[in-house]
Amino acid sequence: MGFNSEGLGLPKGTDELLRSLIHERTGIYFDNGKAELLTDKLSPLVIERGFSSFLDYYYLLKYDEAAQGEWLSVFDALSVPETFFWREMDQVRALVETIVPRWVGERGAEPLKIWSAACATGEEPLTIAMALEEAGWFERARIEIQASDGSPAVVERARRGLYRGRAFRNLPAPLRERYFTREGDGPTARWRVSPELHARVGWGVANLMDEGEVAARAAAHVIFCRNVFIYFSESAVARVARSFAKFIRPPGYLFVGTSESLLRLTTDFSLEEMGDAFVYVKRGSAG
Numbered sequence: 001m002g003f004n005s006e007g008l009g010l011p012k013g014t015d016e017l018l019r020s021l022i023h024e025r026t027g028i029y030f031d032n033g034k035a036e037l038l039t040d041k042l043s044p045l046v047i048e049r050g051f052s053s054f055l056d057y058y059y060l061l062k063y064d065e066a067a068q069g070e071w072l073s074v075f076d077a078l079s080v081p082e083t084f085f086w087r088e089m090d091q092v093r094a095l096v097e098t099i100v101p102r103w104v105g106e107r108g109a110e111p112l113k114i115w116s117a118a119c120a121t122g123e124e125p126l127t128i129a130m131a132l133e134e135a136g137w138f139e140r141a142r143i144e145i146q147a148s149d150g151s152p153a154v155v156e157r158a159r160r161g162l163y164r165g166r167a168f169r170n171l172p173a174p175l176r177e178r179y180f181t182r183e184g185d186g187p188t189a190r191w192r193v194s195p196e197l198h199a200r201v202g203w204g205v206a207n208l209m210d211e212g213e214v215a216a217r218a219a220a221h222v223i224f225c226r227n228v229f230i231y232f233s234e235s236a237v238a239r240v241a242r243s244f245a246k247f248i249r250p251p252g253y254l255f256v257g258t259s260e261s262l263l264r265l266t267t268d269f270s271l272e273e274m275g276d277a278f279v280y281v282k283r284g285s286a287g
């Protein structure tokens with residue numbers, strides 16, 4: 001038996017079992033070279049549970065009734081909530097300047113449902129809400145924004161709505177003035193999002209790999225699922241794309257990160273150019 005850097009037991013083959021279980025349940029893929037990164041991230045949980053070996057923790061996750069709650073802690077441990085306001089704006093502009101006007105012209109009375117599917121600490125859905133507010137769409141259309149993430153800890157931070165300077169590195173200063181209030185001074189200063197803007201978004205926890213948790217949220221017209229597939233295996237991306245395709249309301253629009261591609265992984269969506277952005281579109285009837 002080997003040991004990891006915390007002195008925890010790592011019986012031969014355990015890291016492979018863990019990596020495969022984590023992949024199956026979260027989509028996140030740690031290849032051979034990243035086994036140590038995974039054990040480093042999980043070791044605080046193993047110690048907290050009073051185990052001295054990763055194999056015991058593996059058994060807990062795989063077989064124990066109590067594992068449902070433990071998986072939420074695993075999501076918290078593995079989450080990389082790197083995000084900021086006004087990120088990859090060509091896609092948000094495509095929403096505001098093309099999808100919403102088209103919607104209002106064709107089906108104006110119905111609510112347009114938007115889902116930010118890996119929202120991290122909330123900058124993405126709040127960016128969408130700001131851009132829609134700036135364009136005056138909330139006065140002219142019924143728009144519902146849902147946001148979720150697999151990690152309860154980051155969703156809790158999104159619910160709090162308090163942000164540090166780094167989150168604003170791309171946001172035009174006048175928008176920060178309009179939608180945020182500074183709390184404190186100097187390096188510890190935080191900015192609180194306005195309650196009106198914050199209330200435009202409904203927050204929740206959902207695992208993209210769990211079709212039961214995806215179903216209701218993915219029954220939307222627009223899905224933003226950006227900068228999460230970079231952590232997934234191709235088979236996991238294909239699985240999530242299949243469940244999006246199953247539930248999205250046609251014509252459904254799916255935005256992924258600019259460095260991510262679904263082209264080899266799904267035939268359910270066609271890639272279309274919209275302004276300066278690309279969007280995956282599902283046409284035809286739902287289901």
Ligand SMILES: C[S@@+](CC[C@H](N)C(=O)[O-])C[C@H]1O[C@@H](n2cnc3c(N)ncnc32)[C@H](O)[C@@H]1O
Nearest residue numbers: 026079082083118120150151207208226227228
């Ligand atoms: C880099 S952030 C992306 C934030 C935002 N979408 C953006 O583009 O700025 C990736 C997020 O994906 C979440 N995530 C990873 N696996 C997930 C899963 N299976 N289900 C839901 N969220 C997941 C992580 O918790 C993390 O908050």
